[in-house]
Amino acid sequence: MTHTWDVVIVGGGLAGLVAANCLAGNGLSILVLEKGAEVGGRARTQRIGHQYFNLGPHALPQKGKAVSILEELDIEFSGKPPKLGGQLMKEGLAYAAPFTLSGLATTRLLQARERMEWAKVLLQISSADPGKLSHQTFEQWVRRMTGSAPVQSLLYLLGRLATYCHAPDLASAKVIVSHIKTVLSGVLYLDHGWQSLIDQLHNRAVISGVQVQSQKCFKQMNTEQHGLFKVILSDDEKVWGRNVLWTGAPLELSRVLAEQPANFPVDPLPAFVPVKGASLDVALSRLPNPKQLFSMSLTEPVYFSVHSNYARLSDDVSSAVLHVLRYYHPEEHPDPKRIRTELEQFLEQMQPGWRNYELNSRFLPQIAVNQRLPQIGDEQRLARFKKSIPGLYIAGDWASPDFMLAEGALTSAKQAAEDIMAKEKRRYHAD
DSSP states (O other): OOOEEEEEEEOOBHHHHHHHHHHTTSSOOEEEEESSSSSBGGGOEEEETTEEEESSOOOEETTSHHHHHHHHTTOOOOEEOOOSOOEEEETTEEEEOTTSHHHHHHOSSSOHHHHHHHHHHHHHHHHOOGGGGTTSBHHHHHHHHOOOHHHHHHHHHHHHHHHOOOOTTTBBHHHHHHHHHHHHTOEEEETTOTHHHHHHHHHHHHHTTOEEEESOOEEEEEEOGGGOEEEEETTSOEEEEEEEEEOSOHHHHHHHHHTOOTTSOOOOOOOOOOEEEEEEEEEESSOSSTTOOEEEESSSOEEEEEGGGTSOOBSSTTOEEEEEEEEOOTTOOOOHHHHHHHHHHHHHHHSTTGGGGEEEEEEEEEEEEESOOOBTTHHHHHHHHHHHSTTEEEOSTTSOSSOOHHHHHHHHHHHHHHHHHHHHHHHHHHO
């Protein structure tokens, strides 16, 4: 053993890099182990031709916790919020989306009484306390809010838009409603994609003395004397640390814990269900229908949005970058060919003749949008696990009891960093 790290962070994605930045500058030695060739995880942005493609559609809530944490870390970002207008599709017909006052006044989707009901529901959302909804599913909450089928459909649609979750029968109302409130306050599409955040977080961490190593696959972990962890990598390299922060997928952590030697105190991690979807990412030389920038279906879990109208996602200002997304239910086993055809057909409805202007496209049939579908009881499950192994911490889009997506990744990363610093401070004073 040649060196013992104060903190070993497993995973160089958004949560891992935020945690590293929160810990840096506190006199701790920090090692980040990333299994891929590059850091970033699902926040990476790929440049294809002259366009910048995120892994499916990404949006950063303007008034969420993530923005506050990025600002605390002096991470800069730019971009514009998309308009709340657009169209909603139902049985082949297009209706103005009633997300603005003008949309509410002009849409043919709702009758007069339903307009009043929808306006009332939106006001109730703005003043809702999500913390009081922890014992309800999102479906139960929707049915308590309104008996109107059209208004219920709009609420389910908002839930998908805000969280990518297409499981109102399973998802926690607390988390879904919290994210709806945040999204209704506006989101940002980021210039040059989310890679702009990753690059800054990585560079700042390295400048601050954090060591980042890529292509390091985690294999095993056990405890040594004096409360140290021994981390064994896939090439049998060994790393020692006083604290381990896991920011990878919970399913992978469950596998690692299940394979521990007898002296390792294992408490099983709950079998969380990931949120998945399929994305068709497309770059066009121009939009056949430049006025059609956003649409969702009320009858099918499909989303369309042109992100490049609000963010610089191309070196060629005349081209367009857009996303068509299919939300999956956890019990669904979709056929990739059928899903791709479905997304292409929806895009044809929005942008007729789009293939004549196609520059680049990419189909991602199975994206793990979030590593945990938030369900009732997850708060207690997470709390029990966090206490089960002293010195082992978790962060990621799945590790927060209150949030998911970037909100969950950044808040859990900051909390884990604070918990580690508090523990190390106690150890220092004890010594």
